[in-house]
Amino acid sequence: MKPKILTLIIVLFVIVVGSAVGILFNFPYDPLKPPKADDTGSTPEGIQEVVNANNQFAFDLYSELIKSKHGNIFYSPYSISAAFAMVYEGARGKTSEEIQSVFHFPEYSELRPNFAAIYNEINSNHKDYELRTGNALWLQKDFHLLKNYKDIIKRYYGGKAAEVDFSRAPDASIKTINTFIEEQTNHKIKNLLSRGDIDPSTLLVITNAVYFNGEWMYKFDPGRTEDMYFRIDPKNLVKVPMMSMKPKEKLNYFEDKFLQILKLPYKGNRLSMLIILPKDNLTMLESKLSAEMISHYREMMKETYLDEILIPKFEFDTKYYLSHIFFKLEIFYQFI
Numbered sequence: 001m002k003p004k005i006l007t008l009i010i011v012l013f014v015i016v017v018g019s020a021v022g023i024l025f026n027f028p029y030d031p032l033k034p035p036k037a038d039d040t041g042s043t044p045e046g047i048q049e050v051v052n053a054n055n056q057f058a059f060d061l062y063s064e065l066i067k068s069k070h071g072n073i074f075y076s077p078y079s080i081s082a083a084f085a086m087v088y089e090g091a092r093g094k095t096s097e098e099i100q101s102v103f104h105f106p107e108y109s110e111l112r113p114n115f116a117a118i119y120n121e122i123n124s125n126h127k128d129y130e131l132r133t134g135n136a137l138w139l140q141k142d143f144h145l146l147k148n149y150k151d152i153i154k155r156y157y158g159g160k161a162a163e164v165d166f167s168r169a170p171d172a173s174i175k176t177i178n179t180f181i182e183e184q185t186n187h188k189i190k191n192l193l194s195r196g197d198i199d200p201s202t203l204l205v206i207t208n209a210v211y212f213n214g215e216w217m218y219k220f221d222p223g224r225t226e227d228m229y230f231r232i233d234p235k236n237l238v239k240v241p242m243m244s245m246k247p248k249e250k251l252n253y254f255e256d257k258f259l260q261i262l263k264l265p266y267k268g269n270r271l272s273m274l275i276i277l278p279k280d281n282l283t284m285l286e287s288k289l290s291a292e293m294i295s296h297y298r299e300m301m302k303e304t305y306l307d308e309i310l311i312p313k314f315e316f317d318t319k320y321y322l323s324h325i326f327f328k329l330e331i332f333y334q335f336i
Contacts, residue, residue, distance in 0.1 A: 025176045028160035031183035034123050034134035035158040037116035046106075046114035053104035054081050055291040060102070064325045066286055074318045078118075079208045082135060085115055086157055086206055090149050102329045112156040119158060122210070128268030129214030134184055135159035138177055138205040140166050145204075159206075166202040170195060177205060184209040214266040220245045220311075230312050233282060241313040250303035259285060261297050262309070274298075275311070 029035055058077035065073050081103055088099045089108075105111050122133045137153065139145060141163040153159040164173035174193045181192050189209075198205070224244035229237040252263035259279055265272040274294070278285040 025179055026162045026164065027176070027180050027183075028136045028162040029134075031134065031180050032132070034119075034132060035154070035160060036123070037119045037158045038155045039113050039117035039120050041113040042117035043114070046110050047117050049106050049110060050114045050118060052291065053106065054078055055294075056104045057081055057102065059290050060329065061325065062286075062289065064328055065320070068324070069320075072314075072316050072318065074316065075320065076210050078133070079210050080322075082115070082119070082133070082157065083206050083208045085111065086135060086137075086153050086159055089152050089157075090145075102326070112152070116156045116158075123158075126268060126270065129212070129266055129271065131210075131212045131214070131271070132184075133208065133210045136180065136207045137161035138164050138173070138207065140164065140203045143203045164205075166198050166205075167200040170198055170200075174198065177207065181207060181209060185211050186213070212271075214268075214271060217265040217267050217269060218245060218247050218249060218251075225313060228310070234280060243311050243313050245309045245311075247306055247309060250305055251309075252301040253304040253306060254297060254301040255279075259297075261301060262306075263298075263301060264309075 054077055057080070061075070061077060061080070062073070065075070084099055084103055085105065088096060088103070088105060088111075091099055099105070106114075119133060122131055135153070135157050137145075137150070137159055139161050145161070150161055153161075162176075164176055166173050174195065174197075177193055178191055182188075182190050188211075193205075220243040225241050226244075227239050228242040230240045230242065231237050251265075254261050257279065260277045262275045262277075263272050264275060276285070276297075
């Protein structure tokens with residue numbers, strides 16, 4: 001028997017900013033209420049193992065992106081790992097081995113409950129900020145996935161499935177997915193998919209979203225924002241709106257002759273942004289970036305009074321087609 005080829009589209013996005021379910025659309029669940037996953041059997045050690053895997057993949061991917069992408073880079077390694085964890089659950093043989101190697105996934109018995117625990121923690125309600133993630137499967141209506149596979153995805157990843165018709169109603173299918181994504185991201189991501197992203201052979205689309213809306217614990221003063229020069233490399237300066245803060249509290253900070261590193265907490269003090277500023281050479285810093293390096297510098301940081309913090313005010317969005325990157329990382333996109 002001739003093997004069937006399952007063509008997958010992985011759609012990944014993250015929005016940092018800060019509705020009703022579409023009645024006419026076949027959504028897998030309320031976009032604002034991702035289903036809970038089964039994290040029975042998760043352990044602190046297992047969660048840390050999955051976190052370490054995600055962090056390692058994050059820097060592996062970054063090292064490839066900087067080779068082909070000029071300018072700002074913004075992506076969610078968690079989103080990509082989450083989508084490929086669901087692909088990994090359905091892959092076998094060499095494909096399975098390559099996905100596990102690239103994403104550093106532990107064995108299924110460790111991956112499933114601990115990924116579920118991370119997913120549930122992201123989706124836990126917090127009064128100080130809004131953070132959620134959601135997975136969904138969009139399945140060609142006359143194509144049938146194994147029930148066991150769909151059960152695993154639903155149980156451990158909250159990834160419910162909805163049927164669409166890519167082959168006979170591509171526009172309606174795209175509109176359904178795009179509307180779901182727009183709802184998930186509070187109308188910030190619109191028209192993510194276009195006709196060029198699918199074709200009549202498309203059988204499954206996997207989507208993941210991460211949405212975050214939070215306020216700084218120590219706010220920047222809007223009245224102090226002014227245009228200033230910001231060095232983007234050793235030779236070039238650009239003029240940008242520069243936010244200013246004169247913190248009254250100590251912040252986690254460290255510097256040496258190569259860089260400055262600062263931890264800025266969000267309201268609630270459960271989430272933070274880690275900012276690394278090279279003193280001279282961004283390229284040299286990028287060549288050394290790793291999970292181990294970040295861990296080392298985090299250990300060196302201490303509570304410090306800072307006279308002033310200046311950070312460029314920015315807004316941008318990015319969209320990557322990662323096929324060529326994953327070919328370099330040895331992942332095949334067709335599954336037999």
